[in-house]
Amino acid sequence: MDKTTLDALLNRRVWLVTGKGGVGRTAISAAAALFAARRHKRVLLTEIGDPAERLSPLARVFGRDLLPEGEPAPIAEGVLGVQLLALTGQENYLNSVMPSKMLARAVLASEALRRLAAAGPSLRELGIFHQLLTLLRQTRCDGTLTHELIIADMPATGHTLSLTALPERLLKLFRSGPIHDNLVEGQSYLNDPDKAAAIIATLPETLPVSECMELCEGLRTTNVPLGAVFVNRVPLDPFSPEERQALAPILDAYPHLPGATRFRRHPQSLAELDRLKRHLGEVPLVALPEIADDKPDSAPFEAERALVESLSRHLDNAFAA
Amino acid sequence: MPPDAPVQPQPLPLSQPDSQDALRGPIGQLVQNQRIIVCCGAGGVGKTTTSASLALAAARAGRRVLVLTIDPSRRLAETLGVAQNPTAPVPLSPERLKAARIHPPGALDAWLLSPRQIADEAVRRLSGSREQSERFFSNRVYQQLSQMLAGMHEYTAMEALHRLLISGRYELVVLDTPPSRNALDFLEAPGRLASLLDGRIFKALTPKKGGLFTRAASKIAQKGLSAALGDELAGELVQFMGTFATLLQFLNQDLKAMRAFLSGPDAAFLLVTAPTRQSLAEGFYFQSRAQELKLPFKGFVLNRSSLRRDRWTQEDQANFDAMPKTPILQSGLRKLAAMAEIEAARQKRDQQVLDELNRRAGERGFAKSVPEFPQQGSDMDLLIATARELCGE
Numbered sequence: 031m032d033k034t035t036l037d038a039l040l041n042r043r044v045w046l047v048t049g050k051g052g053v054g055r056t057a058i059s060a061a062a063a064l065f066a067a068r069r070h071k072r073v074l075l076t077e078i079g080d081p082a083e084r085l086s087p088l089a090r091v092f093g094r095d096l097l098p099e100g101e102p103a104p105i106a107e108g109v110l111g112v113q114l115l116a117l118t119g120q121e122n123y124l125n126s127v128m129p130s131k132m133l134a135r136a137v138l139a140s141e142a143l144r145r146l147a148a149a150g151p152s153l154r155e156l157g158i159f160h161q162l163l164t165l166l167r168q169t170r171c172d173g174t175l176t177h178e179l180i181i182a183d184m185p186a187t188g189h190t191l192s193l194t195a196l197p198e199r200l201l202k203l204f205r206s207g208p209i210h211d212n213l214v215e216g217q218s219y220l221n222d223p224d225k226a227a228a229i230i231a232t233l234p235e236t237l238p239v240s241e242c243m244e245l246c247e248g249l250r251t252t253n254v255p256l257g258a259v260f261v262n263r264v265p266l267d268p269f270s271p272e273e274r275q276a277l278a279p280i281l282d283a284y285p286h287l288p289g290a291t292r293f294r295r296h297p298q299s300l301a302e303l304d305r306l307k308r309h310l311g312e313v314p315l316v317a318l319p320e321i322a323d324d325k326p327d328s329a330p331f332e333a334e335r336a337l338v339e340s341l342s343r344h345l346d347n348a349f350a351a
Numbered sequence: 352m353p354p355d356a357p358v359q360p361q362p363l364p365l366s367q368p369d370s371q372d373a374l375r376g377p378i379g380q381l382v383q384n385q386r387i388i389v390c391c392g393a394g395g396v397g398k399t400t401t402s403a404s405l406a407l408a409a410a411r412a413g414r415r416v417l418v419l420t421i422d423p424s425r426r427l428a429e430t431l432g433v434a435q436n437p438t439a440p441v442p443l444s445p446e447r448l449k450a451a452r453i454h455p456p457g458a459l460d461a462w463l464l465s466p467r468q469i470a471d472e473a474v475r476r477l478s479g480s481r482e483q484s485e486r487f488f489s490n491r492v493y494q495q496l497s498q499m500l501a502g503m504h505e506y507t508a509m510e511a512l513h514r515l516l517i518s519g520r521y522e523l524v525v526l527d528t529p530p531s532r533n534a535l536d537f538l539e540a541p542g543r544l545a546s547l548l549d550g551r552i553f554k555a556l557t558p559k560k561g562g563l564f565t566r567a568a569s570k571i572a573q574k575g576l577s578a579a580l581g582d583e584l585a586g587e588l589v590q591f592m593g594t595f596a597t598l599l600q601f602l603n604q605d606l607k608a609m610r611a612f613l614s615g616p617d618a619a620f621l622l623v624t625a626p627t628r629q630s631l632a633e634g635f636y637f638q639s640r641a642q643e644l645k646l647p648f649k650g651f652v653l654n655r656s657s658l659r660r661d662r663w664t665q666e667d668q669a670n671f672d673a674m675p676k677t678p679i680l681q682s683g684l685r686k687l688a689a690m691a692e693i694e695a696a697r698q699k700r701d702q703q704v705l706d707e708l709n710r711r712a713g714e715r716g717f718a719k720s721v722p723e724f725p726q727q728g729s730d731m732d733l734l735i736a737t738a739r740e741l742c743g744e
Contacts, residue, residue, distance in 0.1 A: 052395020052625060087629055127578050137575030207581045237424055244425060268690075273683030280680065284671055286663045288691030298725075322693065333628070 035314050036349045039257050040069060042227045043166055043219060044180045046254065048190040049231035050241050054262040057334065058231045058318070059183035060091045061341035066179050067108030068346070074102055074165060074177040078158055078185055079113030086113075088183050090331050091338050102165070102177070112165070114182070116154040119161030127208045155196050156209070163216050194220060194228070194252040220254050227257020232306070234264050234299035234317075239306045246309070256313050261303060262341075263320040267296040316348045374412050377717040378621075379742035381649060382409045382523070385619045387516065387612070389526045390652075392623035393633050397654040399423045401623045401721070402527035403431060403461075404737035407451060409523050410443075410459035411738070417460045417515060419508070420527040430730035431461035438468060440515070450731050460521070462511075469507035490587060506606075513609040619649045626656055626704045635711060650717035651708045652741065657697045658705065658720045 039045075047059040063075040077088050077097060089097045089111070097111040100118060105111035128134035168176035184190040197213040197220065204210040220226045228249050232242040242259060249256055269277070281290045307315055321340050374383045381388060382405055390402045399420055406418035417440055418431070428434040432441045440462040443451065453459055471488070478484040508529065515524055576585040612618060620641055624634040634651060641648040676684065701720070708718035721740045724733055 050395050051393055052627075052630075085632075124575065124579060128575065129578075133571070133574070136571045137578075140572040140575065203584060204581065209580065237426075240426065241424060268686045269683060272679050273686065276677060276680040277683040277687065280674075284667065286667065287671065287687070288663055289687035289689075289694060291657075292690040292694060293687060 036258070036316075038224075039227055039314070040066060040071065040179070040349070041224075042179070042257065043175075043225045044162070044182065045227050045229050045257065046182050046184050046190060046194065047229045047231060048184040048245065050238060053231050053233050053238055055231040056088045056183055057091070057338050057341055058229075058260050058262060059181055060088060060338045061345055062229070063109045063181050064106060064338065064342040065345040065349070066181070067106070068342075069349075071108075072110075072176065072178040073108060074110045074112060074180045075105065075183070076112050076114050076162075076165075076180060077183040079115045081115070081117070087334075091334050093331060093335075110177070114158045114161050116157035119157035119159065119164070120153065122164050123157070123160045123208075123212075155193055156200070159193065159196055159216055160212060163212060163219070166219055190228075191248050191252060194249065194254040198252070223255035226255060228254045229257050230259045232259060232261055234261050234302045234306075236298075236302060239302045242306065243309050246313075258314040258316055259306065259310060260316045260318060261306070262318050264303065264317045265292070265296050265299050265320050267300075269293070269296075316345070318344050318348070374408065374742045376719070376743055377650060378405070378652075378719055379408070381619045381621075382742055383412060383414075385523060386617035387512070387524050387526065387619070389528060389613070389618065389620045390623055391528050391620060391637060393630055396623050396625045396630055398623045399427060399527050400733065400737060401621075401652055401654060401741070402525045403427065404734045404741055406459055406461075406523070406525040407453075407734050408738035408742045409525075410453045410457040411451065413454070413457040414522045415456065415458045415520065416523045416525065417462065417521040418525045418527065419462050419464060419512060419515070421464050421508070421529045423463070423527075426730050428463065430734070433461045433463045436463060436465060436468075447731060451735065464508055464511060469511050473510060490590065509606055509609050513605045513612075516609075516612065614645050614647065616647070618647050620646050621649055621652055623652045623654055624708075625654055626701045631704060631707075634708070638711060648716065650712050650719065653701070653705055653708060653718060653720045655723040656701045656705070656720040657694065657723065658701050659698075659722050 045062065047055055047062065049055040059075065059077075063073050066073045075088070075097070077086065079086070079097065079099070084095065086096050089095055089105075092105040092111065094105065097105065097113045099113050099115065102110040102112040124134045124137060125131065128137065162180070162182070165177055165180055170176050184193070197217040201210065201213050204213060218225075230242050230245055230249075232238045246256060246259075277293060281287055281293060284290070303315075303317065318341055321337055374380070388402075388405055390398050390405070392398045399422070402420060403418050403423075406416045409416045420431070420433070423431065423433070425434065430447070432444055432447070440460040442448075443453065443459045443461070448454075448459070451459070474487050475484050478487060508526065512524060512526055515521060573585070576589070579585075580588060622634050622637050622641075624630040638648055705718055705720050712718050719741060721737060724736055
C-alpha cells in the first residue's frame with residue numbers, strides 16, 4: 031500500500047463511509063475514527079440521525095444509545111461525536127438567513143413550516159447538508175479548524191448517493207440566493223479530491239464486490255472523489271502452497287470434511303480481491319483481516335467495541351506499511 | 352491443481368427429484384395459502400434472495416405469483432428480468448421458466464419499485480384531466496424532487512401493492528421491503544408522510560380567509576419560506592405540496608385498505624435475519640413492533656446460517672482415517688482441523704441463535720435456518736436451492 035496516498039487520505043476534511051448493509055461499515059467508521067485520533071487528528075464521528083430512532087449501532091460501540099445531539103461532544107479519546115439531524119441544520123440555516131433572531135424563532139414556531147421541513151422534498155437532505163457544511167466551516171479561537179476530519183457513517187447506498195448528488199440536483203432549482211451559495215460551497219468540499227473522500231466498505235465475496243463496483247460507478251456520476259475501498263473480513267490463510275496442493279484432491283473426495291468450507295473460502299476471497307483490485311486501478315484498497323469473535327459470551331456492546339479496537343489497530347498497520 | 356486456482360464450488364443439490372419441491376413445513380404452508388408475504392429485515396441479510404425464492408417456490412407449486420422488489424443486485428435483477436427498470440410487472444422469460452421448472456398455471460412475474468414511476472402513475476390516475484396532470488409534471492419541484500420526498504419509497508411500495516392485489520392478477524404477492532434500520536419503517540413512513548402532508552397545512556400557508564391571527568401567522572411562515580428558498584421557488588413548493596396533499600388524500604384511502612389487509616388472515620410477515628448480534632437485536636425489536644401494530648408476524652428466517660444437513664458421519668471419519676497420508680498432507684490436515692474448530696464454534700453459535708429465535712417465535716411461530724450457498728452458481732440455481740431449504744421440513 032502506498033503510504034503517501036493513505037497519508038493524503040488522512041489530510042482530507044471529510045470521509046463519507048458507505049457500503050451495503052452487513053459488510054461492517056459501522057465498525058469500520060468507528061475504527062477509522064479511533065485510528066485517526068491516534069494520529070492526532072481532531073476527529074468528529076457522525077451519522078445521519080432520525081428523531082424516531084432510539085438506538086444507534088454506531089453509538090452502541092461507544093457505550094451510548096445515540097450520538098450527541100446538537101453540539102458535538104466527546105465520545106472517545108480524541109473523538110467527538112454528533113448526529114446529523116435535518117432539524118438542527120434547518121434551524122442553523124434559518125438563523126443564518128433571517129434578518130433577525132426573533133423572526134427566525136417565529137418562523138420555526140410555525141407548525142406549517144415545521145411539518146413542511148420534515149416532509150418537504152429534499153428539505154431533510156438540505157438540513158443535513160447544511161449541518162455538515164456548518165461543521166466543516168467551524169474554527170477555534172486561534173483560527174485552526176475545530177474538526178480536522180469528519181467521518182460520516184452513511185446509511186444505505188441509496189442515501190449516500192442522494193446526499194452526494196444533492197448539490198448538483200438542487201442547483202437546477204436554486205439559481206441564486208443563500209441556498210445556491212451554500213450548495214456551491216458544499217460542492218467545493220465534496221467534489222474536491224483534496225478535501226473529501228468516499229470510503230467504500232465491502233467484503234471479499236462475489237456479491238459485495240460486484241455491488242462495490244456498482245457503487246464506484248454511482249459515485250463517479252456525483253463527482254465525489256473515491257478515497258479508498260476497505261475490504262473487511264479478509265480470511266487468513268495458514269496453508270502453504272504444498273499443503274493446499276495435497277489437500278485439494280482429498281477435499282474433492284470428502285467434500286464434507288470438517289474445515290473444508292473455510293479451506294475453499296480463501297482462494298475464492300483472493301480471486302474476488304483480485305477482481306476488485308483490477309477494477310479499482312489507482313484507488314487504494316485496504317484489506318482488513320477477519321477477526322475471530324473470541325468472546326461469544328460477553329455483552330454485545332463489549333464484543334463490538336473489542337472488534338472496533340482491533341480493526342483500528344489493523345488500520346495502524348495498513349497505513350504504516 | 353495450481354495452489355492459487357479458484358476451487359470449484361460444490362454443485363448445489365439440484366439433482367434431487369421433484370418431490371423435493373413439495374411445499375412442506377411452516378413456510379411451505381404460507382407459500383401455499385397466503386395472498387401476501389412481506390419479507391422484512393435489515394440491509395444485507397439476503398432479504399431480496401429470500402423473497403425471490405419464496406415466490407419461485409409458490410410458482411413451482413402452480414400459483415400465479417408476483418415478487419415486488421426494491422434494490423436487487425444487478426445479477427438477481429437480470430435473473431428476474433427486471434434489470435431495465437420495466438414500467439409494469441415482467442413475466443419470467445420462457446427459458447427461465449423452463450430452467451426453474453415452473454409450469455402453467457404457475458407463473459412468476461417480477462417488478463422493481465420505482466418511486467418516480469409510481470408517483471407519475473398516481474398523478475395520472477387521480478388528476479381529473481390530462482392538462483391537470485401535465486401541469487403537475489411540469490412543476491420544477493416535482494420534476495427534481497418527487498423521488499426524494501421522505502417516505503416516498505415506502506409510500507409507493509404500499510400503493511403498488513394495493514393495486515396489484517385488487518387487480519386479481521396474482522394469487523400471491525411477495526414483497527421485499529426497503530432496507531432500513533427499523534424494519535417496519537415501510538409501514539409507518541407512509542402514514543407519517545400522509546399526516547405531514549395534510550392539506551390543511553398548505554391552506555395555512557396560503558390562507559384566503561381567516562382572522563387576523565391566522566393571516567399574521569401565515570405571513571410569518573411565508574416570509575420564512577421565501578427568505579429560505581427565494582420567492583419564486585417558495586411559491587412553486589407550496590403549489591407542489593398543496594396539489595400533492597390533495598392527491599395523497601385519495602391515496603390515503605388505499606393506504607387504509609392496505610393496512611387492514613395487511614393485518615388480516617391473508618397476510619404473513621417474515622423477518623429475515625443473519626446470525627449476527629446486530630441482526631438479532633433488530634429481529635426481536637421487529638417482532639415486538641409487529642405485535643404492537645397487530646401485524647401477523649409468522650416467524651424468522653435465519654439466513655446465511657452455517658448449520659448444514661450434510662453432516663460428517665462417523666463412517667466418513669472411519670473411511671478417512673483408513674486412508675494413507677503423506678507428511679505434507681498431515682501438516683495440512685492439522686491446519687484444517689484448526690479451521691474445523693472455528694467452523695464448529697460458528698455452528699454452535701448459529702444453533703444457539705436458532706434455538707433462541709424458536710423460543711421467541713413461540714408455539715405458533717417458527718424459525719427456519721437457511722444455509723449460506725456458494726455464490727458462484729447461477730442465480731436461478733441459488734433461488735431454487737434456497738426455495739427448497741425454505742419450504743423443506
